[in-house]
Amino acid sequence: MAMEDFYTTNGNYSTRLMLHTRDSNGDNYQAAEAALDLLQNMKIQAIIGPEKSSQAVFVSEIGNKSQVPVISFSATSPTLSSMHLPFFIRTTINDAAQVYTITALIKAFGWREVVPIYEDTEFGRGIIPFLTDALDEIDVRIPYRSLISESSTDDRIQKELYKLQTKQTRVFVVHMAPSRGSTLFLNAIEVGMMSKGYVWIMTNGVTNVIGSLNASVISAMSGALGIQTYVPQTEKLENFATRWRKRFLEVNPNDEPCEVSTFALWAYDTIYALAMAVEEVGVQNTKIDKNITSSGHLPVFYDGPKLLNAIYNIKFQGLSGSFQLKDGQMQNSGFDVINVVKEGKRKVGYWREGQNLSRQPDLSTIVWPGETNIIPKGWEFPVSGRKLRVGVMKGSFTEFVKVEIDPVTNDIRVSGRSVDVFEAAIKRMPYAVPYEYQLFGAVSEANSLTYNDFVYQVYLQNYDVAIGDIAIRYNRTLYVDFTVPYTESxxxxxxxxxTSVNKNTLIFLRPLSLDLWIASFVFFIYTGIAILILEPNLRASLEGSISGHFGTIVHLSVFAHQEKLESILSKVVVIVWVFVLLVLTSSYTASLSSMLTVQQLQxxxxxxxxxxxxxxxxxxxxxxxxxxxxxxxxxxxxxxxxxxxxxxxxxxxxxxxxxxxxxxxxxxxxxxxxxxxxxxxxxxxxxxxxAGFGFAFPKGSALVPDISRAIINITDGDDIIQIEKKWSGDQNCQNNGNIIESNSLSFLSFWGLFLMTGVVSTVSLLICVIISLCKNRRKMSNITSVETSSDELNDIEAFPTMNQDENQEGDREVRP
CATH class of the missing domain: 3.40.190.10 (Periplasmic binding protein-like II)
Structure with a gap:
């Protein structure tokens, strides 16, 4: 169909592709022989195929020697690389590209363990290192790998599936060719592994052709998830799909209708790319070289490098999307997540380069195996009915773990604070967890056993969990996982x-630091002086020596509130000062009492x-x-x-x-x-x-998150208090904690009070000074007014005489 479509559209091209087909029958050596036959007898200049990755290794080696490009649209193993096989071209997606979609899906649902099921071929093994690294990045563990050989019969596959049933993990990643994957699911439904609680994730090796699988196979896959290569839905693709279905029914009238697969779209685009490259190069130069193989002479295509470069440079919009090669292979355009149901498949999410997994908002929830919408937790206790093996060890602190052996039945009876926390956590689990206690070592050996040895038994898989007063230590976390701590760390x-009482005779000085004593003394004197200045009556009555004046100042600082004060300013100063004294003396008393009490408990x-x-x-x-x-x-x-x-x-x-x-x-x-x-x-x-005490589980155990959540539930409530009282009694001990000796009170604790009283006293003094200056000025003004009045009176008395003389003089002048 690709040949017909291409040359119908490009009838003017001077070159034409001629297809020569060979069937390898799935055998690597037959594929190599077919390639040699085509090179020697048909003088071919390009090889499309082979189908399988293991065949591609052999054929690409031959292509390198003959300089013939080997173009595969289905060999997806990451081990195939143009770096080692320069004439190998992959017009499909590398399998390693989908591992981040798989891990995003696993992370989205919170599963902690995954078992890969893959075929023992180049294709099957190629993805495993990349998948392991990607899972390790999100802290997901692979406890077991299930390898299915190419020659496995139904009985052998069922035997492997029964083995998986005995393990806890219920999340499986299937990486197989479509035919072998179909066989696996048909056997899985027969042994009961497509039921509730199981998770199946298929890589695109199966999902890309799921539309072409038998209806019974699709029904067996119901509930599985698949990673499918993203193909943009275009009108061109819809038209081709219609023609494909019609052509398929013409060629296969007795088969069921099927959808065109993604690999078929890549095959179609591969023909287009090769035909365009051939037209650009116009290849003709073929020559027999002296390279000898077991099959005879091997021709060398001298225009092979030109054709190879031409294919690399081809860019167009194909049926599968944008056709563009980089590093010898197609680039990843993203993946869709599909959910297989009995009617077929439906898209439930997608992943694009550099994005987290996104779910389609317009679709219903995922239908899981067993036709349930409940998300599987990803693990179950094995169908064999084995209980959770809980290891306990007799230690020195029977309050945490107390082990008793029944002398008649030899049954183990355990109790203690750690046991009560564990059992309370198990009761809070969202599902039933049957368990049984197993003693580590004999009771008589308790003194020689260490907790490191006990925890290491979990790593050796002798226990599923170790409980007790086990400290969470870094060296232990290297081989086990701990729950959150259930005790104080x-x-x-x-x-x-x-217990001796302090007999220091100067203890009464310790409540206040030296700077506070000095500040108190300075403000005592300053406040006394301020009150003395503000009260004129007290100042006027001051007589005697300087020592007597000092005594009066101290007296006023302490007993000013008992004096009869007349000045408003002095009353304000006294009120603030009394408040400061009240706070200071109360603090002193409290500090001294604390020192005398705490001193006995140091x-x-x-x-x-x-x-x-x-x-x-x-x-x-x-x-x-x-x-x-x-x-x-x-x-x-x-x-x-x-x-x-x-x-x-x-x-x-x-x-x-x-x-x-x-x-x-x-x-x-x-x-x-x-x-x-x-x-x-x-x-x-x-x-x-x-870090405190915790319970030790094997690395990656799916129980750890649920047990940790249950422990948090216990420690956040009243249950942990009741458990502690049960085994330790009332631990309300005054000595239970660091005892801190009472420190002396410093000036920094009271500088605000001293600032307040100092400002009030200073402002009052300034107001007093201003008032005094105003009074003195008024008094001086009055004196000046009196003197001026006396002088004016004297001037008035002398004035008439002077006027009389002047008049007399005037009269004399007139008379003549």
């Missing part, structure tokens, strides 16, 4: 507290470095990681002693000098448990942050 010291050691400097002995719990921590803190090995929980009190009472220790370093949950029984004698000094 951290490491602390247990140290004795001081720890004997407040810093772990003091233990190192003094060369004291320090203890820790036997089997705990704290021993390694103490050595990291530079304690001498000879100064570190391990004890059981019930020996802590005795070791601390003896002290470092008498065969005991100065402090016990332990994890905070153990410290609080100890203090609940010895509250009055010891206290806790926190020294180091840790």
């Amino acid at each position: 951290g490491v602390a010291m247990i140290v004795p507290v001081k 720890p004997t050691v407040t810093d772990v470095n003091d233990l190192i400097k003094n060369g004291d002995y320090v203890g820790y719990g036997a089997g705990s990681f704290v021993g390694d921590l103490l050595r990291q803190l530079n304690f001498e090995k000879s100064k570190i002693r391990s004890y059981k929980f019930d020996k802590y009190d005795e070791a601390l009472r003896k002290g470092s000098a008498n065969g005991g220790v100065a402090a016990i370093v332990e994890e905070i949950p153990y410290v609080k448990s100890f203090l609940a029984k010895h509250c009055k004698s010891y206290t806790m000094i926190e020294i180091y942050k840790s």
Whole structure:
């Protein structure tokens, strides 16, 4: 159809393609022999095919030697590369391009484990390294790989499927050729693996041809998801599909109608690209070379490199989309996610380069195997009915895990705080989780076992989970996954507290710092002076020596409120000053009381470095990681002693000098448990942050997220409080935490008060000065007015005499 369409449209071309077909019958060596036959006898100048990736390896080696381009529209294995096979051209999508669509789909639904099922061929194995790396990027684990050989019968396939049923993982990625994939699904439905709870994801090796599969196969795939290469829907494609169906029924009248596959579209576009390149090059130059093979002389096509470059440069809009080669292969245009239903397939999402998975908003929810809309959680307990193996270990702290063996039945009975948290979490799971407890080691061996050995049993798959007072440590997270912690985190010291009463005779001076004492004294004097200046009566009555004046000033600072004050300004100053004194004395009293009380409860050691400097002995719990921590803190090995929980009190009472220790370093949950029984004698000094206690699961376990959510539910509510009270009693101990000695009050705590009283006193003094100056000025003005009046009176008395003389003089002048 491609040949007909191309030369109908391009009838003026001077070149024509002539197709010479051979059938390899699915055999790699027959494919190689067919290629040699075509080269030697038909003098071919290009090879379209072969169909399989394993055949492409052989044929491309021959193409390299003869310089004949080998163009495949179906060999998708990532191991095939133009870097190693320069004359190999892939006009299809590399399988590795779809792994990010697969991982986006897995991430979208939150599945933690995936089992790939792939055929044991070049095509099947090629995608696995890329899929593994992509899953690792999103922290998804591959616990098992299912490899199906080419010669596998239905019985062998069913045997492999039954093996998968015994495992927990229920998410499968199928990467097979269409024929073998069809066989797999027909057997999967027969063994009951296309039922509720299973997830099947097909790569485009099957999905790209799903429209051409038998109806019974499509029905068997119902509920599966598939990755399909994106092909833009165009009018040209619709017209071709109509003609295809008509042509197919003409050639195969007895077969069921089917859809044109994506590989068929690539084949169509490949013919177009080759025909355009041949017309551009106009190839004729073929010659027999002296290269000898087992089949005889191998011709060399000297225009082969030109034809190869011409094909690389071809660009056009084909049936499959934009035809453009880069690095010897087609570029990824994106993928669609389809859901197979009994009626066929439907698009439920899509993925484009650089995007997250998007779902189609106009389609209904996905129909999963078993015809359910409920999203599978991705794992189940095996059909064999094996219960969750819960490992427990007898430790020193029976409050957390207490193990008892029935002497008659040898049954294990476990209890404790950790057990109660685990069982409460299991009850909150959204599904039933049957479990049974298994003891790690014998009870008599408890002293020689370590928690590292216990956790490592989970890695060895001897247990499905290890519970107890297991600290979450970095070295342990390398081979197991932990839930969120269910206890408080951290490491602390247990140290004795001081019980002696402080007999310091100057203790009464300690509530206030030196700068506050000095500031108080300065403001006492300043306020007294201000009141004395503002009250004229008090100032007028001041007699005697300077020492007497000083005494009056101090008296006014303290007892001014008892004096009869007349000035408004002095009353304002006294009110503010009394408020400052009230706050200051109240704070002093409270600080002194606190010092006298707290002084009796001070720890004997407040810093772990003091233990190192003094060369004291320090203890820790036997089997705990704290021993390694103490050595990291530079304690001498000879100064570190391990004890059981019930020996802590005795070791601390003896002290470092008498065969005991100065402090016990332990994890905070153990410290609080100890203090609940010895509250009055010891206290806790926190020294180091840790992650707390958690439950250990195998790497990638699907139970971890659900158990963690259940633990958060427990620790956020009242349940954890009730569990702690059940096993530790009421831990409301005043010494349960760092005791901080009361500090002296400093000037910085009261500078605002002093600023307020200082400003009020200063402003009052300024107002007083201004008033005094105004009064003095008025008084001076009055005196000046009196003197001026007396002078004017004297002038009036002298004025008539002068006028009389002037008149007399005037008269004399007139008379003549």
